[in-house]
Amino acid sequence: MLDSRILGELAAIVGADNVLTEKQDMLCYSYDATQMEFLPSAVVHPANAQEVSAVLKLANREGFPVFPRGAGSGFSGGALPKAGGIVLVTTRMNRILRIDTENLIAEVEPGVVTELFQQEVEKLGLFYPPDPASLKFSTLGGNVAENAGGPRAVKYGCTKDFVMGLEVVLPSGAIIRTGGETYKGVVGYDLTKLLCGSEGTLGIITRIIFKLLPYPDAKKTMLTIFDSIDGAAKAVSAIIGGKIIPTTLEFMDYATLQCVERRFNLGIPPEGRAVLLIEVDGDRDLIEKQAGQIHAIIKPLGLVQFRAAENAVESEQLWKVRRLVSPSLRDINPDKTNEDIVVPRSKVPDVIRRIEAIQQKYDVPIVNFGHAGDGNIHVNVMIDKQIPGMPERAEGAVKEIFQAALDLGGTMSGEHGVGLSKAPYIELELSPDQIGAMKAVKHALDPNNILNPGKMFPGGEGTHAAG
Amino acid sequence: MLDSRILGELAAIVGADNVLTEKQDMLCYSYDATQMEFLPSAVVHPANAQEVSAVLKLANREGFPVFPRGAGSGFSGGALPKAGGIVLVTTRMNRILRIDTENLIAEVEPGVVTELFQQEVEKLGLFYPPDPASLKFSTLGGNVAENAGGPRAVKYGCTKDFVMGLEVVLPSGAIIRTGGETYKGVVGYDLTKLLCGSEGTLGIITRIIFKLLPYPDAKKTMLTIFDSIDGAAKAVSAIIGGKIIPTTLEFMDYATLQCVERRFNLGIPPEGRAVLLIEVDGDRDLIEKQAGQIHAIIKPLGLVQFRAAENAVESEQLWKVRRLVSPSLRDINPDKTNEDIVVPRSKVPDVIRRIEAIQQKYDVPIVNFGHAGDGNIHVNVMIDKQIPGMPERAEGAVKEIFQAALDLGGTMSGEHGVGLSKAPYIELELSPDQIGAMKAVKHALDPNNILNPGKMFPGGEGTHAAG
Numbered sequence: 001m002l003d004s005r006i007l008g009e010l011a012a013i014v015g016a017d018n019v020l021t022e023k024q025d026m027l028c029y030s031y032d033a034t035q036m037e038f039l040p041s042a043v044v045h046p047a048n049a050q051e052v053s054a055v056l057k058l059a060n061r062e063g064f065p066v067f068p069r070g071a072g073s074g075f076s077g078g079a080l081p082k083a084g085g086i087v088l089v090t091t092r093m094n095r096i097l098r099i100d101t102e103n104l105i106a107e108v109e110p111g112v113v114t115e116l117f118q119q120e121v122e123k124l125g126l127f128y129p130p131d132p133a134s135l136k137f138s139t140l141g142g143n144v145a146e147n148a149g150g151p152r153a154v155k156y157g158c159t160k161d162f163v164m165g166l167e168v169v170l171p172s173g174a175i176i177r178t179g180g181e182t183y184k185g186v187v188g189y190d191l192t193k194l195l196c197g198s199e200g201t202l203g204i205i206t207r208i209i210f211k212l213l214p215y216p217d218a219k220k221t222m223l224t225i226f227d228s229i230d231g232a233a234k235a236v237s238a239i240i241g242g243k244i245i246p247t248t249l250e251f252m253d254y255a256t257l258q259c260v261e262r263r264f265n266l267g268i269p270p271e272g273r274a275v276l277l278i279e280v281d282g283d284r285d286l287i288e289k290q291a292g293q294i295h296a297i298i299k300p301l302g303l304v305q306f307r308a309a310e311n312a313v314e315s316e317q318l319w320k321v322r323r324l325v326s327p328s329l330r331d332i333n334p335d336k337t338n339e340d341i342v343v344p345r346s347k348v349p350d351v352i353r354r355i356e357a358i359q360q361k362y363d364v365p366i367v368n369f370g371h372a373g374d375g376n377i378h379v380n381v382m383i384d385k386q387i388p389g390m391p392e393r394a395e396g397a398v399k400e401i402f403q404a405a406l407d408l409g410g411t412m413s414g415e416h417g418v419g420l421s422k423a424p425y426i427e428l429e430l431s432p433d434q435i436g437a438m439k440a441v442k443h444a445l446d447p448n449n450i451l452n453p454g455k456m457f458p459g460g461e462g463t464h465a466a467g
Numbered sequence: 468m469l470d471s472r473i474l475g476e477l478a479a480i481v482g483a484d485n486v487l488t489e490k491q492d493m494l495c496y497s498y499d500a501t502q503m504e505f506l507p508s509a510v511v512h513p514a515n516a517q518e519v520s521a522v523l524k525l526a527n528r529e530g531f532p533v534f535p536r537g538a539g540s541g542f543s544g545g546a547l548p549k550a551g552g553i554v555l556v557t558t559r560m561n562r563i564l565r566i567d568t569e570n571l572i573a574e575v576e577p578g579v580v581t582e583l584f585q586q587e588v589e590k591l592g593l594f595y596p597p598d599p600a601s602l603k604f605s606t607l608g609g610n611v612a613e614n615a616g617g618p619r620a621v622k623y624g625c626t627k628d629f630v631m632g633l634e635v636v637l638p639s640g641a642i643i644r645t646g647g648e649t650y651k652g653v654v655g656y657d658l659t660k661l662l663c664g665s666e667g668t669l670g671i672i673t674r675i676i677f678k679l680l681p682y683p684d685a686k687k688t689m690l691t692i693f694d695s696i697d698g699a700a701k702a703v704s705a706i707i708g709g710k711i712i713p714t715t716l717e718f719m720d721y722a723t724l725q726c727v728e729r730r731f732n733l734g735i736p737p738e739g740r741a742v743l744l745i746e747v748d749g750d751r752d753l754i755e756k757q758a759g760q761i762h763a764i765i766k767p768l769g770l771v772q773f774r775a776a777e778n779a780v781e782s783e784q785l786w787k788v789r790r791l792v793s794p795s796l797r798d799i800n801p802d803k804t805n806e807d808i809v810v811p812r813s814k815v816p817d818v819i820r821r822i823e824a825i826q827q828k829y830d831v832p833i834v835n836f837g838h839a840g841d842g843n844i845h846v847n848v849m850i851d852k853q854i855p856g857m858p859e860r861a862e863g864a865v866k867e868i869f870q871a872a873l874d875l876g877g878t879m880s881g882e883h884g885v886g887l888s889k890a891p892y893i894e895l896e897l898s899p900d901q902i903g904a905m906k907a908v909k910h911a912l913d914p915n916n917i918l919n920p921g922k923m924f925p926g927g928e929g930t931h932a933a934g
Contacts, residue, residue, distance in 0.1 A: 414651030
C-alpha cells in the first residue's frame with residue numbers, strides 16, 4: 001500500500017479526481033483479456049507527458065512500481081500490476097492532434113481508440129491499416145507498446161511499421177522525442193522501434209506520429225474452402241508466388257469450421273477441411289483481375305468452394321464465417337487459452353500436424369485459425385477449468401505448442417506479446433545472451449526498475465550486465 | 468600501435484594471412500567516401516562469427532578499439548579508425564546462404580555486395596528493393612549498419628524495412644540471434660531494428676535474414692520537367708494524393724539541370740527549372756493507367772515536358788539525366804560536401820528556398836537533387852579547397868542547411884548517417900535527454916567502449932547514465 005503522503009503527492013500531480021484508491025473503483029483496472037487479476041495500490045489518470053513525468057520521478061524517489069495501461073485489452077497480462085504499485089492509465093490523453101493530408105502523417109495521443117482513429121483518417125481518404133481484433137476498444141498507445149498486428153498485416157505490416165516517431169517519458173521521467181515526421185531519418189539509434197513492442201517496460205508513450213496511406217480504391221473478398229489443410233497452405237504460397245500479396249489471408253482449420261457450422265449453419269460443404277478467407281485491395285480493375293488469377297492458381301489444390309463477393313454486403317456475408325469463430329468456440333468448453341504462434345508460411349501444415357498430435361497426447365480440444373499469410377496461427381486450447389487435471393493438461397499442451405513453433409523456425413508470439421503469461425517460457429525462445437542484452441538495455445533506461453517490473457523476463461529484470 | 472603479442476593473438480584467431488600491418492596494405496582501409504583518412508594499427512579479415520567474437524573478446528581484454536568495415540563506401544566516416552586500433556573487415560563473409568522462394572526470405576553473410584544479391588534474387592523472380600547509389604560495391608552488412616536508402620525507398624522503404632533477423636556479435640563477444648524468419652514476432656525487445664542504423668557501434672553483424680518481394684511485373688519511367696520548383700514539389704504531393712505511390716520520385720533543381728545540360732546537351736528545354744524522374748512498377752495494365760493519371764494530375768502544375776518510356780531502352784535513356792548528375796558536378800568546383808537532409812514532403816520548396824538564401828549568404832555554389840517522394844534532398848556544396856576561406860564558408864553553409872531542415876520538421880540525414888562527419892552537429896537535432904538515452908544503451912552493450920568509439924556522439928560515448 002502507498003501511504004497517504006504519496007497519495008497526496010499523486011493527487012497534487014494529476015488532480016484528486018484522477019487518483020483512485022477505492023477497491024470498487026480499481027477493480028476494472030485489475031484485469032485484462034487474460035484470466036489473471038491483480039489489484040493495484042492506486043490508479044492514476046494523467047492528462048499529459050508532464051504529469052506522467054512527475055509520476056515517474058515520484059516513483060523513482062519513493063521506490064514504487066508503475067504499470068502503464070491503455071484499454072486493458074491485452075492478451076498477455078502486460079498491463080497488470082503484479083508487484084503492486086500504481087496503474088497509470090493513458091485514456092485521458094485521447095486527442096487526435098492532427099491529420100496531415102499532404103504528408104500522409106497523423107499525430108495522436110496514446111489513449112485514442114484504434115477504430116475511432118481509423119474512421120477519422122478514412123473520412124479524409126486516408127488509411128491506417130493495422131487492425132487488431134480489439135480495435136473497437138484498444139488504444140493506439142497499447143497497440144504501439146505491444147506492436148499489435150491483425151489480418152491486414154500480411155500486406156501492410158504491423159503497428160510498428162506505421163510508427164514514425166514518438167514522444168516518450170523515460171523511466172527516469174525525462175521526456176524525449178524519438179524519430180520524427182520524415183519517412184527517412186538515420187540520426188542516432190532507432191529508439192522508436194525499440195519502444196514499439198517493448199510492452200511498457202522502457203517508457204510511457206505520450207504521443208505517436210503515424211504514417212498513413214491513401215485509402216485503397218476498392219477491395220474484393222473471396223471465401224475459399226479446401227479439402228485439406230495442405231491444400232489451403234499450398235494455396236497461400238502459390239498466391240504469393242503468383243505475385244499477388246493479398247490484404248488478408250485468414251485461415252480456419254476443420255475444428256474451427258465444425259464449431260461455426262454446428263452453431264450457425266452457414267452451409268459449409270461437409271468435405272471442407274480448411275477455409276481461406278482472402279481479400280485483395282487496390283485499383284478496381286486490378287483486383288478483379290487478381291481475383292480471377294487467384295481462382296486459377298488455387299483450383300488444382302483441392303478447392304471445394306470458391307465464392308467471390310460482388311459488393312460490400314456480400315463481402316460482409318463472407319466475413320461472417322471468420323467473425324463467428326469466437327462466439328462459437330465456447331460451445332466446446334467454457335475456458336480457453338489463446339496463443340498466437342508464428343511459423344514460416346510454408347511450415348503451417350507441419351505445425352498444424354504437430355498440434356494435432358499434441359491434442360491427442362494431452363486430450364484437450366484445440367482449434368486453430370488466424371493469419372496464414374504471415375504464418376501467424378491462433379491456437380485455442382479449449383478447456384473446462386472445473387474438470388480436475390484439465391488445466392494442467394492444457395499447460396503441458398501449450399508448452400509443447402510453443403516448442404513446435406520454435407522447432408519449425410518460428411516464435412511463441414506474433415501479436416500478443418510476452419507480458420506475464422509467456423515470461424516463464426521466454427527461455428525456450430531466447431538464449432541467455434539475448435536475454436542478457438535485453439536486460440542490459442532495460443537496466444540502462446530503468447536502473448531502479450520501476451516501470452512495469454516483472455514483465456517479459458522471468459523473475460524480474462534489470463539486474464544484469466550485457467551478455 | 469598494437470604490440471607483437473596482440474598481433475600474434477589476432478593472427479592465431481583469423482590466420483596470419485588475414486592480418487595486415489604494413490602501411491601500404493592498410494592504406495585502402497584508411498578512408499571512405501568522405502575526404503577523411505585515418506590509418507589503423509592493423510586490419511583483420513575474419514571468416515565467421517566465431518572469429519569476430521574472439522577478436523572482440525581480445526579487444527575487451529587488451530583495451531583496443533575495433534572498427535567494423537564493409538566496402539568502405541560510407542559518406543560519414545562511420546568505418547574510419549579515428550582513435551586508432553584495428554579495422555575489422557567483413558568482406559570475407561560473402562556467401563548468400565539461401566534464398567527461400569516459398570517464404571520469400573534470404574539469409575546472407577554481411578560481405579555480400581548489394582547488387583550481386585539483387586541479381587541473384589531476381590534470377591528467381593524475387594525482388595530486394597533497397598538501392599543505395601553505392602550498390603555496385605557496398606556490402607549488405609554496411610547497408611544494414613547504416614540503414615541505406617535509395618530512390619525506391621518512397622514506395623518500398625529503406626534497408627531496415629527488409630531486415631527480419633540478424634546474427635550479431637555483441638561488443639562483449641557474445642554471439643546472438645535477433646528477430647527471426649517470421650514476418651511477425653513480438654518476443655523480447657526489437658534488437659534487430661536497434662542494430663539497423665546503429666553504424667557499427669552496438670554490434671558486428673555476421674548474418675542477415677532479409678524479407679523479399681515478388682519481382683514487379685513491369686515498370687514505366689517518366690521524365691517530367693516543370694517551370695518551377697514549386698510546380699515539381701506540388702506534383703509530388705498531388706501524385707501521392709491521387710493514390711499513386713511511385714517507385715521513385717527523383718528530383719533535380721535548376722542548378723543541377725544546368726550542370727548536366729552544359730556538359731551533356733540532353734536537350735532539356737531552357738524554361739525547365741526542375742525535373743521529376745518518376746517511375747511506377749507493378750501490374751502491366753495498371754502502370755499504363757497510372758502513367759496516364761500522373762500526366763493528367765501534373766499537367767496544370769507548370770509542366771514543360773512529359774516523356775514516358777515505352778520500353779527498357781527508352782527508360783535507360785530517361786534515367787541518363789539523373790545518372791549524369793554526379794559526373795557533371797565537378798565542372799562547378801573540384802570538391803563537394805554531400806549532405807542528405809530530409810524534410811516532410813510538403814516542405815521541399817521551403818527548404819530549397821532556404822538553401823538558395825544560404826548560398827547567397829556564404830557565396831558557395833549549391834546544387835540539390837534527390838528523393839523528393841520522401842523529402843530526402845542531396846545538398847551538394849561545391850567548393851575548391853584551394854581557394855582560401857571557401858572551405859570555412861562551406862562549413863558555415865552546411866550548418867545552416869542542417870538548421871533549415873530541422874526548423875522545417877526534418878532531419879540532418881536520411882541515408883548517410885552521423886559517423887564522424889555529423890557527430891559535431893548531433894546536438895542540433897537531438898536533445899541532451901535523447902543523447903543520454905542512446906549513450907546509456909551504448910554503455911549497456913559496450914561498457915568498455917571498444918566498438919567503433921567516437922562515432923555518432925561527439926567526444927566519445929558510453930560514459931553516462933540514462934537521461
